[in-house]
Amino acid sequence: MAVKSKQDIKKVILAYSGGLDTSIIIPWLKENYNNCEVIAVSGDVGQGTELEGLEEKALKTGASKLYVEDLKEKFITDFIYPTMQAGAVYEGEYLLGTSFARPIIAQRIVEIALKEGADAIAHGCTGKGNDQVRFELTIKAFAPDMAIIAPWREWDIKSREEEIDYAEAHGIPLKISRETNYSKDKNLWHLSHEGLDLEDPANEPQYDKPGFLEMGVSPQQAPDVPTTITLSFEKGIPVALDGEKLSPVALMEKLNQVGGANGIGLCDLVENRLVGMKSRGVYETPGGTILYRAHQVLETLCLDRDTMHYKNLVAQRYAELVYFGQWFTPLREALDAFVRETQKTVTGEVKLKLYKGNLINAGTTSPYSLYSEKQVTFGAGDDYNHQDAEGFINLFGLPVQARARLLKG
Numbered sequence: 579m580a581v582k583s584k585q586d587i588k589k590v591i592l593a594y595s596g597g598l599d600t601s602i603i604i605p606w607l608k609e610n611y612n613n614c615e616v617i618a619v620s621g622d623v624g625q626g627t628e629l630e631g632l633e634e635k636a637l638k639t640g641a642s643k644l645y646v647e648d649l650k651e652k653f654i655t656d657f658i659y660p661t662m663q664a665g666a667v668y669e670g671e672y673l674l675g676t677s678f679a680r681p682i683i684a685q686r687i688v689e690i691a692l693k694e695g696a697d698a699i700a701h702g703c704t705g706k707g708n709d710q711v712r713f714e715l716t717i718k719a720f721a722p723d724m725a726i727i728a729p730w731r732e733w734d735i736k737s738r739e740e741e742i743d744y745a746e747a748h749g750i751p752l753k754i755s756r757e758t759n760y761s762k763d764k765n766l767w768h769l770s771h772e773g774l775d776l777e778d779p780a781n782e783p784q785y786d787k788p789g790f791l792e793m794g795v796s797p798q799q800a801p802d803v804p805t806t807i808t809l810s811f812e813k814g815i816p817v818a819l820d821g822e823k824l825s826p827v828a829l830m831e832k833l834n835q836v837g838g839a840n841g842i843g844l845c846d847l848v849e850n851r852l853v854g855m856k857s858r859g860v861y862e863t864p865g866g867t868i869l870y871r872a873h874q875v876l877e878t879l880c881l882d883r884d885t886m887h888y889k890n891l892v893a894q895r896y897a898e899l900v901y902f903g904q905w906f907t908p909l910r911e912a913l914d915a916f917v918r919e920t921q922k923t924v925t926g927e928v929k930l931k932l933y934k935g936n937l938i939n940a941g942t943t944s945p946y947s948l949y950s951e952k953q954v955t956f957g958a959g960d961d962y963n964h965q966d967a968e969g970f971i972n973l974f975g976l977p978v979q980a981r982a983r984l985l986k987g
Contacts (some may be wrong), residue, residue, distance in 0.1 A: 794838025
């Protein structure tokens with residue numbers, strides 16, 4: 579049920595990052611919604627130093643208070659791990675770093691909005707992007723009658739340059755300049771870069787330019803010797819690195835560190851947004867790229883052929899659901915049930931060599947391995963009867979043979 583007019587809105591919960599968009603939204607809301615109370619909410623999913631000084635900034639620009647919610651571990655266990663277990667990759671390359679961060683943040687924002695008795699929830703997503711869908715579908719899932727304010731769909735501001743103009747006119751401090759005005763999104767899983775020179779797909783990303791990459795180095799700047807790591811999994815969940823048991827957050831941080839140092843996880847992608855247009859983004863996902871590869875390698879030992887092949891089909895659909903903001907839907911939950919069943923035997927260790935942006939398999943073991951050296955060996959003494967293949971091929975090829983006879987008359 580939509581609010582009938584701006585006069586009805588007395589209290590607004592704002593999804594607040596402290597970036598360019600949300601920094602100017604606080605005063606804009608107060609100017610355009612009858613000096614309403616604005617409560618800012620930031621979901622900590624691993625932005626790190628971006629959260630420093632956030633409360634002071636929010637209060638100075640007009641918010642009545644700021645919630646900073648620590649969502650890091652839940653983000654990993656409830657959103658990242660299920661997506662990784664599914665093997666979900668959007669359009670073959672994107673590891674969904676922004677996509678699955680939005681639902682957890684929006685879910686917490688709804689909880690605070692209901693507790694605070696808010697009249698509306700506001701966000702800083704543009705009318706061209708995917709995030710508006712991800713935020714608003716989550717809001718609809720948990721507060722179907724909550725009003726939603728999306729300033730980018732209302733105000734007269736047309737560009738990030740005009741946003742900077744607005745910020746300067748209102749004395750709002752910014753951490754960016756017009757020259758470094760990339761649109762970025764950072765969390766424990768990844769960092770995305772969009773805008774400026776990246777808007778032309780003909781331009782090569784400036785990986786070696788100081789300050790462009792934040793989670794690692796370019797492959798050219800990586801060490802000249804490989805780094806070898808061993809990841810341990812239990813039922814599809816990573817539990818240890820090089821034999822050391824670690825919490826989900828600590829494990830992710832260490833993988834980001836070692837992956838970034840070796841130039842792992844850079845992705846330059848022109849992707850198809852949900853709203854219909856193509857966009858170009860550069861992503862840094864060092865630890866996530868390592869996790870996906872190690873998990874995939876372990877599954878080659880532990881999953882039978884038919885399950886693995888069908889799971890690949892599920893992975894593509896799962897990736898679309900996450901990218902499209904349909905996390906809190908019956909289909910995603912049903913696919914999760916399937917994926918969880920497949921992970922019961924995905925236990926073991928995967929050794930990888932990290933070298934100048936490359937991940938090189940260096941050995942895999944599992945107590946549930948379906949691999950049989952006795953069956954595949956080229957040496958003597960195998961337990962496979964070669965004569966069995968003749969009858970199998972005759973039956974398997976029967977339709978081909980029948981059609982060939984028909985064509986010959």
